Amino acid sequence: MAYDAIVLGAGIAGVSTAIHLRKRGLSVALVDRREPGEETSFGNAGIIQREGIHPYLFPRDLRTIIDVALKRRTDADYHITSLASVAPFLWRYFRASTEEGGRRSLAANVPIFARCLEAHEALMDEAGSSGLIAKRGWIRLFRDDGAIPEAEAQARELRDFGLDAVMPDMTELQALEPHVDVTQLAGAMHYRDPWTCSDPGALVKSYADLFKRLGGEIVQAEIFGLENGNGKWTVATDGPALSAEHVAVTLGPWSKKLLDAAGLRLPMGVKRGYHEHYGATGNAYLSRPLVDDEFGFVLAPMARGIRLTSGAEFARQEAAKTPVQLRKVLPMARDLFPLGDSVDPEPWMGARPVFPDMLPVVGRAPGMNGIWLNFGHGHHGFTLGPATGELVAQMISGETPFCDPEPYSAQRFTRLQ
Numbered sequence: 001m002a003y004d005a006i007v008l009g010a011g012i013a014g015v016s017t018a019i020h021l022r023k024r025g026l027s028v029a030l031v032d033r034r035e036p037g038e039e040t041s042f043g044n045a046g047i048i049q050r051e052g053i054h055p056y057l058f059p060r061d062l063r064t065i066i067d068v069a070l071k072r073r074t075d076a077d078y079h080i081t082s083l084a085s086v087a088p089f090l091w092r093y094f095r096a097s098t099e100e101g102g103r104r105s106l107a108a109n110v111p112i113f114a115r116c117l118e119a120h121e122a123l124m125d126e127a128g129s130s131g132l133i134a135k136r137g138w139i140r141l142f143r144d145d146g147a148i149p150e151a152e153a154q155a156r157e158l159r160d161f162g163l164d165a166v167m168p169d170m171t172e173l174q175a176l177e178p179h180v181d182v183t184q185l186a187g188a189m190h191y192r193d194p195w196t197c198s199d200p201g202a203l204v205k206s207y208a209d210l211f212k213r214l215g216g217e218i219v220q221a222e223i224f225g226l227e228n229g230n231g232k233w234t235v236a237t238d239g240p241a242l243s244a245e246h247v248a249v250t251l252g253p254w255s256k257k258l259l260d261a262a263g264l265r266l267p268m269g270v271k272r273g274y275h276e277h278y279g280a281t282g283n284a285y286l287s288r289p290l291v292d293d294e295f296g297f298v299l300a301p302m303a304r305g306i307r308l309t310s311g312a313e314f315a316r317q318e319a320a321k322t323p324v325q326l327r328k329v330l331p332m333a334r335d336l337f338p339l340g341d342s343v344d345p346e347p348w349m350g351a352r353p354v355f356p357d358m359l360p361v362v363g364r365a366p367g368m369n370g371i372w373l374n375f376g377h378g379h380h381g382f383t384l385g386p387a388t389g390e391l392v393a394q395m396i397s398g399e400t401p402f403c404d405p406e407p408y409s410a411q412r413f414t415r416l417q
């Protein structure tokens, strides 16, 4: 079956890319082995992080590194058995996490984060799914004074970019979230621009329905590989063979596997993460997500219950689930908010696809004319998918992109090799 463009992977990045291509008049097939929005784009904390321009850097202070190495922290963990395979990525991540590297990534983040709310809004208005969104921001909680000065410095920087971050005192915090035990907190930062979603998977599915309404085609099939011939790409699947001049790779954490096999080696790693939903006891409720700065967990109010999400786990993507971090933070989460019983049969696990500089790859695949990339959004793919979907569709269609795509180019890695 022949199309103008084929989009591989129906998470937030792929669905958004497919819509934007379809809106430009291309015939588009969107391929996934599952229904849209059932992997990483389903399991995240649902925050559209308008404020998220500061990249998550690899820690540089020895104390933190030793604590992680000795498994004394809950925000980061690793599998000893995976160390040999994840070490090359960790080394590149460490080297990229200089002050200067952080500044570069922050500058690169500014235009795509500036687009994130309006890019989502355009899709949800048309999809009719704005009801899944709350516009009350999220709150970062500090258990001791140590982390507050850095958060204040970042908040000042956010204000310079016109963003809204305020430090409520404990009375104000209690008014915002009456069921949180504020007695164990040293402070809080309320980021008021971000939006939050009560069901990220359902939002992506609503965007996929919009794609179908616009005349796009969804093909459910396992993708095996890419072949080039006669100026076209053929996508090998366990269903129909699909061909097109343009193929967009939006396979999130699985993108590397496909591209490695096609001969394009990019230094992507994964930060695995978990979630589990809990009820709330009595009449307790949360109005917005809370992020525990010290222990690295999130409590996010969702349609299904309160979603507790974990920090980063460095392990092979396909290694067995080890939800140790979730188990360790559960008592701290319960101290903070009166969680009831779990409503899930088992914890969910996903993997954030990350590059060493914490920027996604968006644009042409080096040396593969007609292959386009839109993946590696790390901690912010749910936020950025619609914006980078629009960006890559503009590039494919030969339009002037809404921002300079150079900082997200895959060439930033291949020209060093």
Ligand SMILES: Cc1cc2nc3c(=O)[nH]c(=O)nc-3n(C[C@H](O)[C@H](O)[C@H](O)COP(=O)(O)OP(=O)(O)OC[C@H]3O[C@@H](n4cnc5c(N)ncnc54)[C@H](O)[C@@H]3O)c2cc1C
Pocket (backbone or CB within 6 Å): 008, 009, 010, 011, 012, 013, 014, 031, 032, 033, 034, 035, 036, 037, 038, 039, 040, 041, 042, 043, 044, 045, 046, 047, 048, 049, 221, 222, 223, 224, 250, 251, 252, 253, 254, 272, 273, 274, 275, 309, 310, 350, 351, 352, 353, 374, 375, 376, 377, 378, 379, 380, 381, 382, 383, 384, 385
């Ligand atoms: C615990 C956790 C919390 C997070 N919280 C947030 C947050 O609050 N805000 C935020 O912005 N981001 C958050 N993220 C990150 C965000 O979820 C991801 O960056 C984003 O979902 C990635 O989207 P994607 O479309 O690139 O990948 P995915 O959603 O994983 O989509 C990839 C698709 O490719 C398909 N696929 C893969 N291989 C094949 C194949 N061989 N054949 C066919 N189909 C295939 C999969 O089925 C899948 O549907 C969080 C992530 C985690 C793990």
